[in-house]
Amino acid sequence: MRRGFMYNESAMHLEESVKKKLDTLLEKANVPTLPIVAQKLVALCKDDHANFAQFARVIEADLGMSTRLLRVANSAYYGLRHKATTLERAITVLGLKYVQSISLGFHLASTLNKFKAIGFDMGDFWRQCILRGVLARQIAHQYCPDRVEEAFLVGLLQDSGIPFLLEAVGETYARFWVDVKNSPASQHEMECELFEIDHVTASAVITEKWSLPDMLARPIRTHHTRPTMKPTKQEVDQLCQIGYFVGTLSLNNPESLHQEDMKLPQFAECVFGFDENTLQEVLTRARQEFGCVAQFFADILPERVDVSELLAQANALLSDLSQEAQRKVFDLDTELNRFQSQCEELLSTVDRYRQRALTDSLTGLATRELLEEFLEANSPSVTAGQSSLMVLFIDIDDFGHINNTYGHAGGDRLLLDFARMLQGIFGDIGCVARYGGDEFVVALMGLQLKKAVQLSEALLQRIRRFSVPTDPTVSREKIGFSCSIGMVYYQTGAAPGMAETVFELADQQMYRVKNNKKDGLQYCVIEPSGSNTIAGSNG
Numbered sequence: 246m247r248r249g250f251m252y253n254e255s256a257m258h259l260e261e262s263v264k265k266k267l268d269t270l271l272e273k274a275n276v277p278t279l280p281i282v283a284q285k286l287v288a289l290c291k292d293d294h295a296n297f298a299q300f301a302r303v304i305e306a307d308l309g310m311s312t313r314l315l316r317v318a319n320s321a322y323y324g325l326r327h328k329a330t331t332l333e334r335a336i337t338v339l340g341l342k343y344v345q346s347i348s349l350g351f352h353l354a355s356t357l358n359k360f361k362a363i364g365f366d367m368g369d370f371w372r373q374c375i376l377r378g379v380l381a382r383q384i385a386h387q388y389c390p391d392r393v394e395e396a397f398l399v400g401l402l403q404d405s406g407i408p409f410l411l412e413a414v415g416e417t418y419a420r421f422w423v424d425v426k427n428s429p430a431s432q433h434e435m436e437c438e439l440f441e442i443d444h445v446t447a448s449a450v451i452t453e454k455w456s457l458p459d460m461l462a463r464p465i466r467t468h469h470t471r472p473t474m475k476p477t478k479q480e481v482d483q484l485c486q487i488g489y490f491v492g493t494l495s496l497n498n499p500e501s502l503h504q505e506d507m508k509l510p511q512f513a514e515c516v517f518g519f520d521e522n523t524l525q526e527v528l529t530r531a532r533q534e535f536g537c538v539a540q541f542f543a544d545i546l547p548e549r550v551d552v553s554e555l556l557a558q559a560n561a562l563l564s565d566l567s568q569e570a571q572r573k574v575f576d577l578d579t580e581l582n583r584f585q586s587q588c589e590e591l592l593s594t595v596d597r598y599r600q601r602a603l604t605d606s607l608t609g610l611a612t613r614e615l616l617e618e619f620l621e622a623n624s625p626s627v628t629a630g631q632s633s634l635m636v637l638f639i640d641i642d643d644f645g646h647i648n649n650t651y652g653h654a655g656g657d658r659l660l661l662d663f664a665r666m667l668q669g670i671f672g673d674i675g676c677v678a679r680y681g682g683d684e685f686v687v688a689l690m691g692l693q694l695k696k697a698v699q700l701s702e703a704l705l706q707r708i709r710r711f712s713v714p715t716d717p718t719v720s721r722e723k724i725g726f727s728c729s730i731g732m733v734y735y736q737t738g739a740a741p742g743m744a745e746t747v748f749e750l751a752d753q754q755m756y757r758v759k760n761n762k763k764d765g766l767q768y769c770v771i772e773p774s775g776s777n778t779i780a781g782s783n784g
Contacts, residue, residue, distance in 0.1 A: 286349040287456055297341055305332055310348055313541045314339065317347070322537035346394030347541055350378065350401045353455070358545045360408035365419045367408070368547040374401050375542055376555060377491045380531045384490065388476075388517050389483040398461050399488045403468040406447025413447075414440065428495040430503035433469045445469050460484065468492035471505060474515045486516050494563075496555040510563055524563055528556045605679040607657060608664035616678035616686055617744040623690055624741040630773075634735040635697040637687040637704070638751035639667075642727045642763045644683035651715050651724060659713045659724055666711060670704065686748070694734055694770060701732045705766050727764035731755030738773030 285303045289295040304310050311332050318335040319328045329335045336344050354374070358367060381400030385393040410418050421439060425432060436443045449466035457465075460481055468488040477483055490512060493505050513519040519527065532553060539546055603615040611619075626632045641647075641663070648656040660683065667677050667685060675689035692700070705728070712723035731754025735741050750769070758765040 286345065286352065287458075289345070297336070300341060300345055301332060301336060304336075304344065304348060310351070311335075313351070313543075314344060314348070316540050317537055320537045320540060322534065342394040346397050347538065350398050351541060353398075353402060353405070354542065354545055357405055357408045357451075360412040364416075364423050365411055368545070370404075370407065371542065371545045372547070373496050373555065374404055375538060375546070376496060376531065376535055377401065377403065377494075379535050379538055380494070380527065381487050381491045383527045383531050383534065384487050384517060384519075385483075387519075388487065389480060392460070392480050392484055395460055395484055396487050399464040399468070399484050400491045402452075402457075402461070403448060403465045403488055403492050404444060405451050405465070406444035406449075409447045409451060410440070410442065410444055414442075426497065426500050428493070428499040428502050428506050430469065430493050430505040431499070431501055434503065464488035471508075471512075474508075474512055476516055476518075490516075494559055496559050498558050513563075521564060525560055528560050532556050605664075608661055608679050610664050610668065610685070611676055611678040613678060613680055613686075616676055616680070616688065619676040619688055620741065620744040620747055623688075624744075624747075626690075627735050627737065628740045630738040632691045633693070633697075633737050634739075634741055634747075635689045635692050635700075636733050636747055636751045637701060638680070638731040638733075638748070638755045639685040639687070639704075640729045640755055640759065641683040642729055642759075644726075647724060647726060655713075655715050655724060658715075659726065662713045663711070666707070670707075680748075686751070694736070697732070697734050698768065701730060701766050701768065705730060705764075709764070729755050729758035729763050730766045731758065732766065732768035734768060734770045736770060736772055739771045741771075 286300075289299055289303065304314070314332065314335045315329055317323075318338040319325060323338055325338065329338055339347075354371060358371065378397040378399075378401035381396040382393050385396035389396070407422065411422075418440065421436065422432075425435060427435070433443065433445065445466060445468065449462070452462040452465055461484075463481055464484040465488065467485055469492060470489070472482065472485045472489055477486070490509065493509060495502075495506065499506075510521070510524075513524055517523075603612050604610070605612055620634075620636075623632070623634065627634045641659070644656065644659075647659060651659075660679075664677075664679065664685070667687060671677050671687050671689065675687060678686050678688075680686045689697070689700075708726075708728050712725045715722045715724055731751045733747065733751045733754060741747050750771075754767040754769055757767045
């Protein structure tokens with residue numbers, strides 16, 4: 246367990262050990278660079294002298310962006326009597342700063358949307374991110390009207406580290422966000438305990454990599470750190486306060502709350518001057534605006550998206566907190582234990598299904614998948630000159646005739662008894678698998694060539710003496726059979742390559758027996774150079 250890594254706000258630098266971990270994760274996740282259009286928009290956002298014409302030229306170069314802006318400008322939210330048909334008209338209707346923020350936000354979100362994780366709903370993730378952006382904008386209209394669009398981007402991007410960590414950390418991180426349903430502050434505290442890097446720190450790295458201005462970067466990287474609970478005239482501090490409020494507000498029905506949640510109504514009143522009724526009005530306006538903004542982000546949202554339920558739950562929560570209604574309070578140890586139990590149950594289930602997937606249902610032998618894992622794990626030691634590898638490919642001769650004569654029950658009985666024989670001979674020293682149908686494969690490590698050939702020949706003789714009762718309950722008749730066996734032996738220092746290559750070579754040896762007279766053994770030896778082979782047979 247660990248406590249979340251903190252930024253040194255005076256220097257705005259990460260500890261060196263954390264920086265190294267993040268660099269490793271960045272490389273693993275392969276965080277994409279921004280599209281050229283987004284890079285130009287970021288540069289213009291930093292330029293206090295950027296004008297209408299410069300923004301228009303950048304946006305005009307992106308036909309899809311122009312189309313989206315026209316769609317938003319002509320939405321019912323703006324109620325135009327005459328539809329906007331040109332980009333200039335759309336920008337005039339929406340406002341240059343609005344166009345700047347929503348265009349940049351779309352490119353940043355689309356870039357992050359390339360990260361996916363099984364079981365994690367990216368559509369719902371972006372629904373909540375966009376809603377937080379819209380809420381931030383509505384608050385800023387009354388608190389810091391000159392920074393409305395920056396507030397939207399802060400709300401939109403404050404959780405940008407989550408998709409990045411989904412890619413870099415993987416399934417465990419995804420399970421955390423899927424299985425744990427607490428308030429954002431509670432969730433973040435648990436995240437800091439469970440993982441080396443939390444999404445706030447990851448978001449800070451992304452804002453740095455993408456060179457976002459400090460007016461955006463600082464509120465994003467501090468959105469789970471409560472700022473001063475009094476109004477301020479400093480614009481970046483105002484955005485930090487807005488980012489904290491929308492980042493702490495629960496948009497679903499959390500199973501437990503954090504102490505930070507309890508202070509939200511008081512925070513809104515002390516900082517923004519919002520009472521309960523004003524907060525309800527902000528939520529209502531956010532719902533109305535979301536429908537318009539969602540059209541712009543349609544590519545990353547579900548086909549039919551609605552936020553009424555999320556806002557109703559947020560409103561109910563704020564109302565309960567204002568009236569000091571009883572809600573379950575977050576306890577870190579309890580929640581960690583609950584999540585650990587969920588993970589253990591999940592892993593147990595996964596192990597059971599994996600065991601089923603890796604075990605043949607009829608014979609109980611390993612499946613081809615497990616055999617491939619065995620070869621891929623052990624082949625490097627052969628190539629490194631530390632061991633040898635022997636692979637037997639065994640096919641029961643005329644098995645179709647056996648099925649036709651004795652029925653499928655008789656055939657299954659033969660397969661089962663034959664599998665037990667193979668497992669009894671080789672199970673303690675190698676991997677025995679049912680390759681498919683009436684084919685079996687045995688893989689053994691570390692045998693000398695002479696011993697490998699002796700074992701193969703002994704197996705052939707054992708099979709010739711082996712028979713299976715047709716039906717022990719009604720008859721003493723037994724099924725006799727033969728096998729065609731192909732063997733490939735890799736000397737120490739040889740390179741087996743992919744499992745499929747090994748199977749193919751052993752299969753070729755087996756078919757040489759089949760094409761001759763069946764009931765025999767054919768083998769080849771792969772030398773370290775890979776260029777020479779020694780072949781032998783026993784008919």
